[in-house]
Amino acid sequence: FAQTRIALVVKSLGNGFFDAAAKGAEEAAKEIGDIELIYTGPTTATAEAQIEVVNSLIAQQVDAIAISANDPDALVPVLQRAQQRGIKVISWDSGVAPEGRSIHLNPSDIGLIGETIIKLAADYLPEGGDVAILSAASTATNQNAWIEAAKAVIPEKFPNINLVATVYGDDDSVKSTEEARGLIAAYPDLKAIIAPTTVGVVAAAQVVTDQNLIGKVNVTGLALPSEFKQFIDNGASQAVALWNPIDLGYSAVYLAKALVDGQEAAPGATFSIGKVGEVTLDDTNSAAMAAPFQFDKSNIEEFSKIY
């Protein structure tokens, strides 16, 4: 029987965000039918470990690899090898350089995410003030792109927001906690911490809760509703945002399947992605999905049950 074997490779296993994406991928596989989905990834979020995973997928002669990469460049050679062996490669969520893949699926528009994370803070700071960013690893592609976009947008759209520092918590809860503490200690007038990463935002919110700074320092950023709900509830955070990881995994599988079926990836090409609709590739063969979705007191309860 001719099953299509699609591998969904994530940055690291065990991350709630990716587990949700895998759920969506599973759904898409079922919808399309005749697809064997391999959900895999390293347990530590490093490029080397991901390369080993890709190597074994090449050996298994899968039909397509859909990867959320730990490093945009380091994975290129091995993904090129995969393509040479006839495997279709797309990246999603965190991309790889164009040489290494046919399509990249952005969860959302980079500029839009950059603007959103600042806006989330600014919305609750009518008078403006100091804010700081607590990012993931300093090498994280998507985070870096968003932060760049955010910095670009501040002067014109949010002139009274003052970005005082950017620190890196490496998606490690201890490091993120220490960095958040450091920010609070170093900048007494800090009004908000923006953490565009699900580990960092939880750590920062916990620090704010522990130090009784609820109401003084607002934590915001990108967060999974299920993991973050209590901090909206207790007021450490007013609102956070995120796209729908389920849709992201779902769409990745549709795109991969389309490539396997022979559809060409070229600038301007349009791909149908089931119930989500369709996407059009830009001139770097990237596509972007919907704008990030905002969660606050009004809706977190509902979404925390989904992802």
Add this chain to the structure above:
Amino acid sequence: MTDLILTLSGISKSFPGVRALHNVSLELYPGQVTALIGENGAGKSTLVKTLTGIYQPDEGEIRVKGEVVTLPTAISASDAGITAIHQETVLFDELSVAENIYLGHAPRNRLGMIDWKTMRNEAQKTLDAMAAGIDAGIPLKELGIAKKHLVAVARALSVDAQVVIMDEPTAALSQKEIEELYVLVELLKQDGKAILFISHKFDEIFRICDRFTVFRDGEMVGKGFIKDTPENEIVKLMVGRSVDHIFPQREAVIGGTVLEVKGLSHPTEFEDISFEVRKGEILGFYGLVGAGRSEVMQAVFGMTQIASGAIVLDGKAIAPKSPADAVEAGIVYVPEERGKQGVITGEPIYRNVSLPSLDKTSRGGFLRMAEEFALARTYTERLDLRASSLSQNVSTLSGGNQQKVVIAKWLATLPKVIILDEPTKGIDIGSKAAVHEFMGELVSQGLSVIMVSSELPEILGMSDRVVVMREGHIIETLENKNLQPETLVRLAAGIAKEKAA
């Protein structure tokens, strides 16, 4: 006679490839000192370890006051009233003297916690009773080697034991401390304790022991009363042949100066050391333990760095920065601490012997095993090494045989000057004679020998000239012609002439 305290019968113990003890028996009597005599590797220390719960015998029976006991651990041995001063000092450098004495049976307070104050006081009392002059509160590492031995003795005494075993207790002690130890042994005797005394020194055996037991190759070959038995008979029992230990007669053909040391100084260990060794000469270095002789020799050997001074070999000034430099120049050193510095335990005999000569046995840096074995065989057989094969691990050799491996190693490098630091320390009388004979041979072949020794007969019997050291200084250099032992002792101990005379 008096009742036996300890009886051993039919004790056997084997190690892989070695039968250390075979069906031996031993009796110890209260208030008496029994000497245990035997060649190196005869199994004396093995017996001690069997008695103190460190080794388990393969066969045999141990009775304490008639009752059969088993000694599975060191604790059970001390519970059975057996305590020992082992051949190697087995103490703890980083811990305090008091704790060294009481570790394992420290006094406790009501809560079961260690009572440091009582411990220290008791330890101090024991030390003072021995006139050791040691503060129980200081860390052990601040003591010299001889004082450490006294702490080991104090530890043995702190256990209320019926049987006290001393395995070569005087090997590392100075004459003064040896005398103090004899007094202690006397006190223990009066207390009614049974004492097992192991030594290679016949003078002290005859001086303090009442009975003797002789081991040869792991078997008990004889026993009796010291006062009824002449020395040469015991020696005969011990080696299975008669040996008269006479120092080899040499025709001293002494040539020109080979090694000259001028004004060697070290910040803390020695000062202004000058001497010379001539071709074909044995230069004796005498002094009490701790006089700094080993340090000086290690400086000449490049092991210790000097502050000032010059070393001239064959007319050329050399400045060895490491032993490798010294060996290259032709100076070799047989160290005093055999196990730590002499042999590489864990490696076979042939590798130990060939290590410094690898450049000779190899070609272009690549090993040639046949040459190595040949080299090792030549020198070990000349020294009559007792081993099963050249691939035997040196750790399984007895102390004396290990010493032979070290000497073989150096002879194979064809040195100009060989320094022997206590070459016969802990070596049985048979091997001792062999070592002495060999030294004679070395000088007759034109080598120069420096011999550091704390044994007067050896110094007087072997040396052409004698250097006496005290507290890091050279006191005198004497021609060995009609030299009186008293002169050397007086110089080494720093006793003024008038008093001694």
Add this chain to the structure above:
Amino acid sequence: MTDTTATGRHLPDRLDNPVKSAVLSWESLLVLVALAIFIANSFASPYFLNEWSLSDMTFNFTEKALIALAMALVIITGEIDLSVASIIALASTMMGLALQVGADTPMLVAVGIGVGILCGAFNGFLITGLKLPSIVVTIGTMSLFRGVAYIVLGDQSFKGYPASFSWFGQGYVFWVISFELVLFLVCALIFYVVLHHTNFGRRVFAIGNNATAARFSGVRVDRIKFVLFCLTGLMSGLAAVLLTARLGSTRPSIAEGFELEAVTMVVLGGVSILGGSGTIIGVVLAALIMGLVTFGLGLLNVPGIVMSIFIGSLLIVVIALPILFRMWRQRKA
């Protein structure tokens, strides 16, 4: 077994049979383990017995194994080097810097290896010059070297290495035989000869067994240890060249966790962590075994962390087996 010590003036070279001891050696145990895993893999996955699969497998271990070769010598002398992965990061970073100022491929390789040697020399100086324990020194330099890479690179990365450079990490010498594999085999052969058939190797063992006595025997202990740390640095630099070429880019977080894997290979290869014994053949076999295990389980899509349970258990079991066997024989005797 009778009274061997007292007999004979003639000393034979050896008593045991060299063939018999070779058969009962650690290496033969490892060969068996490797074979067993190889066979198990062929049954477990239809994709395993394929020349390209087997070739790809070697990429999983060659760089770590290169380091393990040098690490074996360091561990045989009774020391350890935990900074190797950080040396890779620093060497890779410096290659990236060199690339920015226009270095060509030979220059890049020279920079990578040169930085490796310098880092090794720094370790060697602290350990032999200042007489500090290697495990703590290299825990320190582990942070320091990678830290410097972070200072240089920050959140940036270097990329755009020339194709001629990429060949080192991605090229094939002929058919499916990659350059990395060939280089590893050549290095393994060199290390085998050096450790087992030269004076230098003999001295390395002597130091591991008793460094003091070795020094008293005229072995230049500090010099040899220093050379070994430089050698480990060199091999790490070489691994940095391969890894950088394979990844086509440099980040400060490159090669994280390699140090413990290299040590695991060495120990699994039968090198005594206490020093004084071990063989290169064992290390090579251990590298192969680790490659087989991770690749075989990877084909079954077993997560890496579960593989590490296998590796960890393998390490303990393989080391415990001979001990248990000896105990069992002793009990019977």
Add this chain to the structure above:
Amino acid sequence: MNRLLKTRELWLALGILAVIVLVTLRFPRFSQPGNLLTIFNDTSILMMLALGQMAVILTRSIDLSMASNLALTGMIVAMTNAAFPGVPIPLLIAGCVVVGAALGAFNGILVWKLDIPPIVVTLGTLTIFRGLVFVISGGAWVNAAQMSPDFIQLQRGAFLGLPILSWFAIVVALLVYLLMTRTAAGRAFYAIGVNPTAAVYTGINVGRTKFLAFVLAGAIAGLCGYLWISRYVIASVEVAGGYELTIVAACVIGGVSIAGGIGTVAGALLGALFLGVVNNALPVIGVSPFWQMAISGTAILVAVVLNGRSERTKGRIILKKAEAA
């Protein structure tokens, strides 16, 4: 010895003070009592772990599996709490100590009965324990929402103005201190580290003593498993990843000799505190995050060099005048 060791710890304390003063010069708020207490509280877990590691290192062993033990115990307790929120927290804590001690005992048994070198054993269990975290959790995280409020809040409460977490560290330090100085078992740790042969002659069972040290380290790691999880309110496979070497570094900085037999409770505590202060101070004074790693590496090296100096046996002195000087 006392004199020497006291100065070593004194120097370390001075070093910590110097860092605090330097940072305070730039950021006066840094040395406010509140902040210093926070640093102490933040370092509590590392301090406890360092004490456990010290016991092991004293016996010439090393435990590289402590961080994995912590992660495994932490995951077990987090999952238990998530599944049975009703189980009282003290019971959970006791469970952690038992589980941690059992994992430590596994290391200890291999070291004791099979005589496998500790570094090899714990290199193996380092990966095994962490792998088991993945196996039991299926890789899923346990997050704050799944934990019961008591579970999270216990260590955040205060007693006499000090957070409960700090009290845990104080009590553990006291117990370890008593164990090390006042009991035969504790002295045995030192004895077998200083001279294992002599320890056998003294009647100490070397294997069993090492076993006990591993059990102690394991029990502490287990306790810290709970404290860590409830502190950072997330249990995942990567909890405390790579922390094993930080624990060793704390001991080394604190003057615990890697060769065994030397080390004090105060030293280990100060070593941990030093790392804590440095890690806390760097972000505060706004040092670029990219400099942090190099700085803590340098700090370790400096500490090692200084300790190496004072540890060097000055040997015995023969010359009278040198002795007098």
